[in-house]
Amino acid sequence: MKQLHCLRLGLTAALAISLASAPSxxxxxxxxxxDESAKDRPWMNAKLSPDERAEMVLKELTLDEKIDLVHGxxxxxxxxxxxxxxxxxxxxxxxxxxxxxxxxxxxxxxDAAYGVRSSADNGRYSTALPSPIASAASxxxxxxxxxxxxxxxxxxxxxxxxxxxxxxxITREPRNGRTFEYLGEDPILAGTLVGNRIKCEQAQHVIxxxxxxxxxxxxxxxxxxxxxxxxxxLQESDLLAFHIGTEIGNPGAVMCSYNAINGDYACExxxxxxxxxxxxxxxxxxxxxxxxxxxxxVKASAAGLDNEEPEDIYYGEPLKKAVQEGKVPVSELxxxxxxxxxxxxxxxxxxxPKQRSVVDVEGGLETARQIAEQSIxxxxxxxxVLPLNRAKVRSIAIIGTNADEGMISGGGSAQVDPPGSTxxxxxxxxxxxxxxxxxxxxxxxxxxxxxxxxxDPAATAALAKESDVAIVFAHQWTSEDMDLPNLSLPDNQDxxxxxxxxxxxRTIVVLESGTAVTMPWIDKVSGVLEAWYAGSKGADxxxxxxxxxxxxxxxxxxxxxxxxxxxxxxxxxxxxxGALGKAAVMATGEAKPTFEVHYDEGLKVGxxxxxxxxxxxxxxxxxxxxxxxxxxxxxxxxPGKQTTVTFEVKNTGSRPGAEIAQVYAALPTETxxxxxxxxxxxxxxxxxxxxxxxxxNIDAEYLSIFDEAxxxxxxxxxxxxxxxxxxxxxxxxxxxxxLK
Ligand code: BGC
Numbered sequence: 001m002k003q004l005h006c007l008r009l010g011l012t013a014a015l016a017i018s019l020a021s022a023p024s025x026x027x028x029x030x031x032x033x034x035d036e037s038a039k040d041r042p043w044m045n046a047k048l049s050p051d052e053r054a055e056m057v058l059k060e061l062t063l064d065e066k067i068d069l070v071h072g073x074x075x076x077x078x079x080x081x082x083x084x085x086x087x088x089x090x091x092x093x094x095x096x097x098x099x100x101x102x103x104x105x106x107x108x109x110x111d112a113a114y115g116v117r118s119s120a121d122n123g124r125y126s127t128a129l130p131s132p133i134a135s136a137a138s139x140x141x142x143x144x145x146x147x148x149x150x151x152x153x154x155x156x157x158x159x160x161x162x163x164x165x166x167x168x169x170i171t172r173e174p175r176n177g178r179t180f181e182y183l184g185e186d187p188i189l190a191g192t193l194v195g196n197r198i199k200c201e202q203a204q205h206v207i208x209x210x211x212x213x214x215x216x217x218x219x220x221x222x223x224x225x226x227x228x229x230x231x232x233x234l235q236e237s238d239l240l241a242f243h244i245g246t247e248i249g250n251p252g253a254v255m256c257s258y259n260a261i262n263g264d265y266a267c268e269x270x271x272x273x274x275x276x277x278x279x280x281x282x283x284x285x286x287x288x289x290x291x292x293x294x295x296x297x298v299k300a301s302a303a304g305l306d307n308e309e310p311e312d313i314y315y316g317e318p319l320k321k322a323v324q325e326g327k328v329p330v331s332e333l334x335x336x337x338x339x340x341x342x343x344x345x346x347x348x349x350x351x352x353p354k355q356r357s358v359v360d361v362e363g364g365l366e367t368a369r370q371i372a373e374q375s376i377x378x379x380x381x382x383x384x385v386l387p388l389n390r391a392k393v394r395s396i397a398i399i400g401t402n403a404d405e406g407m408i409s410g411g412g413s414a415q416v417d418p419p420g421s422t423x424x425x426x427x428x429x430x431x432x433x434x435x436x437x438x439x440x441x442x443x444x445x446x447x448x449x450x451x452x453x454x455x456d457p458a459a460t461a462a463l464a465k466e467s468d469v470a471i472v473f474a475h476q477w478t479s480e481d482m483d484l485p486n487l488s489l490p491d492n493q494d495x496x497x498x499x500x501x502x503x504x505x506r507t508i509v510v511l512e513s514g515t516a517v518t519m520p521w522i523d524k525v526s527g528v529l530e531a532w533y534a535g536s537k538g539a540d541x542x543x544x545x546x547x548x549x550x551x552x553x554x555x556x557x558x559x560x561x562x563x564x565x566x567x568x569x570x571x572x573x574x575x576x577x578g579a580l581g582k583a584a585v586m587a588t589g590e591a592k593p594t595f596e597v598h599y600d601e602g603l604k605v606g607x608x609x610x611x612x613x614x615x616x617x618x619x620x621x622x623x624x625x626x627x628x629x630x631x632x633x634x635x636x637x638x639p640g641k642q643t644t645v646t647f648e649v650k651n652t653g654s655r656p657g658a659e660i661a662q663v664y665a666a667l668p669t670e671t672x673x674x675x676x677x678x679x680x681x682x683x684x685x686x687x688x689x690x691x692x693x694x695x696x697n698i699d700a701e702y703l704s705i706f707d708e709a710x711x712x713x714x715x716x717x718x719x720x721x722x723x724x725x726x727x728x729x730x731x732x733x734x735x736x737x738x739l740k
Contacts, residue, residue, distance in 0.1 A: 152204025184557025185606025195248025387548025412480025668718025
């Protein structure tokens with residue numbers, strides 16, 4: 001600390017000496033943020049557009065200041081490196097220097113996939129929301145907005161002004177260890193939800209981010225893999241999700257991914273960064289590299305990478321030199337800088353300087369619980385075993401690893417640290433202190449609720465046998481930097497569930513998973529709840545559903561296959577011997593991927609694959625049960641600029657509920673599309689017996705296909721079928737119409 005003080009004093013002295021020359025590092029950075037002298041600068045006029053303001057600042061900048069804005073200054077703990085300026089950081093994933101003489105603040109960046117990362121190391125507190133895949137199961141743009149707003153508030157409270165949340169990779173490979181960080185297999189669902197999340201995150205004055213652009217759909221060999229995929233398939237799946245997300249959310253940043261796509265690394269891929277993102281989509285923010293995903297100066301800059309993170313290997317001195325030598329045009333550097341500045345103005349981080357505050361712990365827990373309640377999917381409910389009837393059930397067995405203490409969370413850079421914990425090691429299995437045992441006990445006073453971890457098969461079976469109901473909390477941990485070998489529950493949990501069901505068929509399995517799981521015991525259990533990684537208040541949310549205080553409404557945002565044999569790639573694509581490490585070590589702009597994945601399934605992603613291949617599934621996309629039932633009737637289609645689909649949904653059961661009513665379209669056969677695609681949905685709240693007319697307006701784009709020859713979206717005239725119902729495989733309403 002003393003040393004730090006001296007350093008600061010030394011720099012302040014240097015500031016006095018060098019006023020006449022170009023601004024030094026100290027001049028650029030040691031004035032305080034929100035410095036009064038900056039207030040009357042013309043670019044501080046909030047009535048001007050972010051573009052005008054960015055342009056004005058750009059004109060004031062020296063070459064060094066421009067370079068400062070296009071790279072990071074290091075990430076604490078980044079392997080093998082000590083970064084001299086980390087004392088200026090906020091303890092997050094990294095930071096970008098500002099230009100404080102001009103009132104431009106530093107960008108303090110944190111990971112925040114389901115809550116703000118690194119609380120333990122920094123002595124802070126963050127709420128853990130249910131994982132993004134869970135939030136996608138709510139199909140609820142408003143819930144996505146609350147999700148983003150909470151993260152935005154907690155980032156600000158902790159001194160950050162940029163998030164790295166916003167994971168939107170489409171689930172092509174459900175064994176991907178980061179599936180929990182994403183929003184499932186459908187581009188329209190994923191894009192709509194991430195867009196709403198980002199919109200509300202940025203409303204808290206943080207720069208939003210959408211990632212990992214693009215097709216980073218597996219972790220194994222992510223730095224060395226080349227994804228081979230046709231343009232049309234890429235456009236209609238992975239890219240469509242990003243396009244919708246960027247249109248709705250206007251994120252300040254898009255993070256390019258580690259992998260290569262069709263031969264070029266994502267962070268130096270001109271087609272993706274410039275032709276698609278910046279030109280076709282008119283994205284005005286900046287492209288930030290994933291951490292260590294930059295491989296060159298000239299190629300990356302020309303391709304459209306604006307900011308290298310977390311350090312300055314390419315975009316520090318080498319970029320400056322390349323500009324001075326004319327290898328990178330000044331106009332190109334200016335475009336990178338302009339984009340960074342624009343996002344700073346557009347997100348409000350200049351006009352609303354960061355102000356630390358105390359995280360609203362109770363408010364956060366309340367939001368986490370509400371979102372979890374909307375995210376937990378009821379997959380099976382034989383003979384109405386659920387909701388549990390407090391008047392009838394006398395004894396409950398709670399079974400499962402740590403089910404007395406907590407629920408598992410997703411790892412990697414998404415990891416949120418639980419209260420009371422020290423910083424977990426990379427890929428530690430972290431259980432949040434939300435105890436299923438305690439939550440169930442609190443719901444059922446007077447009922448005997450006993451616990452067995454499942455480690456002792458005989459004792460576990462005995463407890464199940466003596467109890468009226470057995471509830472097994474089964475977990476499947478996943479993380480960044482790993483993929484699952486298969487979709488089975490680990491640690492012999494399948495065998496344990498078999499033993500429990502043999503002892504007591506009134507068994508309910510609650511899954512804590514980051515992706516789909518296979519369920520060899522499905523016919524033997526009475527009930528299944530998919531709780532995902534349920535966040536800080538997961539256990540209370542599960543208990544509210546188990547006892548019927550909340551009626552489940554969530555629906556799967558991804559297919560649960562019967563077995564890996566039914567996946568588009570039954571065998572995982574793994575790096576061959578010697579493939580790893582090569583791409584990353586070539587530091588000259590010559591980096592080349594060393595192995596390939598071929599997404600030959602093309603357009604057939606997720607349910608589109610199972611539909612087209614006529615493969616039965618365990619649980620289909622869009623599926624989820626309720627404690628009430630719904631009927632659908634009276635479908636009407638009205639063509640127009642948007643196609644309007646109306647129908648009626650009735651709650652035919654005896655309790656209130658919310659139905660996620662889904663609309664799918666089958667495109668004319670000559671388009672060569674898979675049998676159907678989701679084109680819209682509406683979450684309808686209905687009292688017992690109530691019916692409502694539902695209207696879903698469908699954009700022409702959602703009915704279009706990507707035409708590779710003209711590089712554009714086209715609606716093909718012909719016969720379209722519209723279908724409405726409660727899941728991708730339960731669509732009682734169908735109507736054909738000719739659209740021009
Ligand atoms: C991950 C990103 C993350 C970054 C910073 C990378 O390893 O892929 O998602 O934002 O690290 O922690």
